[in-house]
Amino acid sequence: MSILSFTFAAAAATNEAGEQASGVFPPLDVSTFPSQLFWLFITFGLLLLLLSKFLLPRVGGILEDRSNRIADDLDSAARMQRDAELAEKAYDQALSDARAKAHNVSETTRASIAAEINSELAAAEQHAGEQLELAEAKIRKMRAKALSNVDEIAAKTAKNLVEKLHTGTINIATAQKAVKALG
Amino acid sequence: MADPLDPIKQFEIHPMQEFKLGGYDVSFTNSSFVMVMAVVLIGLFLFMGTSKRSLVPGRLQSMTEISYEFVANMVRSTAGRDGLKFFPFIYALFMFILFANMLGLIPFFFTSTSHIVVTFALAMSVMTTVLVVGLWKHGFKFFKLFVPSGVPIAILPLVVLLELISFLSRPFSHGIRLWANMLAGHIMLKLFAGFIIMMFAGLGGVAKIGAIAPFIMVIALTPLEILVAFLQAYVFAILTSVYINDALHPGH
Numbered sequence: 001m002s003i004l005s006f007t008f009a010a011a012a013a014t015n016e017a018g019e020q021a022s023g024v025f026p027p028l029d030v031s032t033f034p035s036q037l038f039w040l041f042i043t044f045g046l047l048l049l050l051l052s053k054f055l056l057p058r059v060g061g062i063l064e065d066r067s068n069r070i071a072d073d074l075d076s077a078a079r080m081q082r083d084a085e086l087a088e089k090a091y092d093q094a095l096s097d098a099r100a101k102a103h104n105v106s107e108t109t110r111a112s113i114a115a116e117i118n119s120e121l122a123a124a125e126q127h128a129g130e131q132l133e134l135a136e137a138k139i140r141k142m143r144a145k146a147l148s149n150v151d152e153i154a155a156k157t158a159k160n161l162v163e164k165l166h167t168g169t170i171n172i173a174t175a176q177k178a179v180k181a182l183g
Numbered sequence: 184m185a186d187p188l189d190p191i192k193q194f195e196i197h198p199m200q201e202f203k204l205g206g207y208d209v210s211f212t213n214s215s216f217v218m219v220m221a222v223v224l225i226g227l228f229l230f231m232g233t234s235k236r237s238l239v240p241g242r243l244q245s246m247t248e249i250s251y252e253f254v255a256n257m258v259r260s261t262a263g264r265d266g267l268k269f270f271p272f273i274y275a276l277f278m279f280i281l282f283a284n285m286l287g288l289i290p291f292f293f294t295s296t297s298h299i300v301v302t303f304a305l306a307m308s309v310m311t312t313v314l315v316v317g318l319w320k321h322g323f324k325f326f327k328l329f330v331p332s333g334v335p336i337a338i339l340p341l342v343v344l345l346e347l348i349s350f351l352s353r354p355f356s357h358g359i360r361l362w363a364n365m366l367a368g369h370i371m372l373k374l375f376a377g378f379i380i381m382m383f384a385g386l387g388g389v390a391k392i393g394a395i396a397p398f399i400m401v402i403a404l405t406p407l408e409i410l411v412a413f414l415q416a417y418v419f420a421i422l423t424s425v426y427i428n429d430a431l432h433p434g435h
Contacts (some may be wrong), residue, residue, distance in 0.1 A: 026194035027298045027366065032214075034207040036196070036300050039215035044305070047222045047279055052271035055229040059251045062236050062244075069238060 154179045188377035190370045194297055213293040214301075221282035221295075250278070257421055262428040269427050272312065276305065277420035284365060284412030288405070296415075297365040299358065306358035309423045317430035328433035357422060364415050368408045375400040 026032070159175040198210035232247030240248055254274045258266050280296060287294025295301050317325040329346040330339070378397035386393060 026191065026196060027300075027362070029196070031208065032196040032212070032298075033300045035198075035202075035209045035212055036214055036295075036298055037304055038204065038207070038209040039211070039218055040295075040301050040304055043215070043218040043222045044275065044279055044308075047225060048272065048275045050222075050226055051229070051275050051278075055226065055233070056251070056271050056274060058233040058236075059229065059247055062233060062240075063248060063251065065236075066238060 151176070151179060154182075188373075188380060190373035190377060193369060193373055194294075194366070196293075196298075214295045214298065217283060217286050217293045217295045218279075220286055221279055224282055224286075225278045250274075254420060258424045258427075261421060261424040262431060265431055266424060266427055269312070269316075269424075273420050273423050273427070276309070276423055277416050280305070280361065280419050281413060281416035284416060285409070287365065287369065288408055288412060294365055294369055296361055297369055299362040302362040302365075303354065303358035305361075305419070306354040309357060309426060310354045313426045313430040316427070317433060320431065321433055325430070325433050328429055353426065357419070361415050361419055364411055368404075368411055372401060372404055372408060375404065 155172060155176040155178075158179055159170055159172055162170050162175065196212045196214050198208075198212050199216060200211040202209045202211060228243075229247055232243045235241065235244060237244060251274070254277050255267065255270055258270050258273055262269070283295045286292050287297065317328070321327075329343050329350065331342060331346070334342050375397045379394050379401065382394040382397065383391055
């Protein structure tokens with residue numbers, strides 16, 4: 001504010017002093033040209049110097065640092081991704097190996113167990129068949145024996161009956177013939 | 184001249200501190216004050232914007248970086264990669280004109296770029312650069328700029344004459360465009376602002392409300408003038424890159 005009020009004070013002073021530029025369109029007032037050019041030269045020259053030697057390299061440096069940093073980060077990210085892909089591949093390989101191995105083991109185990117079961121089953125069946133045959137032979141023998149016993153008993157009984165009823169005697173062979181004729 | 188509503192009065196230059204140099208009056212004026220302010224503000228803007236040097240920029244640093252990239256892209260796209268040697272010059276022109284224009288829009292501030300001697304001097308600095316660089320880099324071949332290839336020999340003299348005129352008129356159009364834009368904008372703003380006061384003071388009773396019309400105009404014109412202030416700085420900078428491109432790569 002103090003500078004501005006100073007401006008106005010100065011302006012008022014020159015106006016009172018008698019309007020050196022009265023009547024002339026200010027931008028075409030040649031009397032102000034040296035001052036304008038002089039200060040333009042100083043200010044713009046200073047700005048150019050400051051910018052080219054000091055300020056713009058600072059901004060440019062920051063931008064370059066950032067783009068370098070980004071490029072580095074992208075590089076390391078790509079490297080990490082490559083590493084991750086390799087690791088994944090190795091993991092997949094290990095997994096499929098393990099799976100194949102496990103499959104193998106279970107297959108062989110199953111096969112051996114099946115073979116064992118089959119052989120034991122066959123042995124058991126054979127044993128059971130033998131037993132069955134033995135038992136059947138025994139039964140057949142017993143049945144035949146029992147059947148022949150029945151005939152004998154019947155013949156004896158018939159002989160006894162005939163003798164008791166007839167009070168005579170009959171030959172056992174005749175009785176047996178009769179039993180057979182009945183049976 | 185005593186009329187406070189005179190729209191021309193705002194362009195008057197008043198010395199703040201008298202200086203004499205070799206018989207010339209080089210007083211520190213309100214115009215010089217705004218130019219110094221512009222340089223100080225640009226310096227602070229860039230210095231403070233880069234003081235942290237952070238990888239992820241804050242607000243101010245973003246703005247400095249955007250201004251840098253904006254001008255750098257402009258130079259690169261119009262003048263090519265070797266045009267970047269002139270990047271500080273074009274950046275300085277852009278920022279100086281932008282800040283001088285913007286400061287001029289603040290009430291009670293002077294507009295340095297509303298004086299033709301300033302804008303013409305800036306345009307001449309561009310033309311001098313173009314001529315020196317063109318002649319130094321290409322020697323006599325630089326004048327091929329005026330002789331487009333593939334033009335029939337019959338009309339070649341005419342084309343060369345036109346090219347020469349267009350080249351020589353560049354500093355004038357370059358300087359006058361900026362000057363006239365700033366001058367006209369400020370005259371218009373001041374005129375409408377003066378109407379507000381005139382209508383409010385001159386009209387009686389309910390008619391005072393009529394002063395709202397120029398007031399709305401001022402409100403509408405101010406953003407337009409801010410746009411013009413930016414646009415003129417941009418146009419000046421991009422045309423400078425185009426001219427420097429001519430100096431670097433003459434021959435169409």
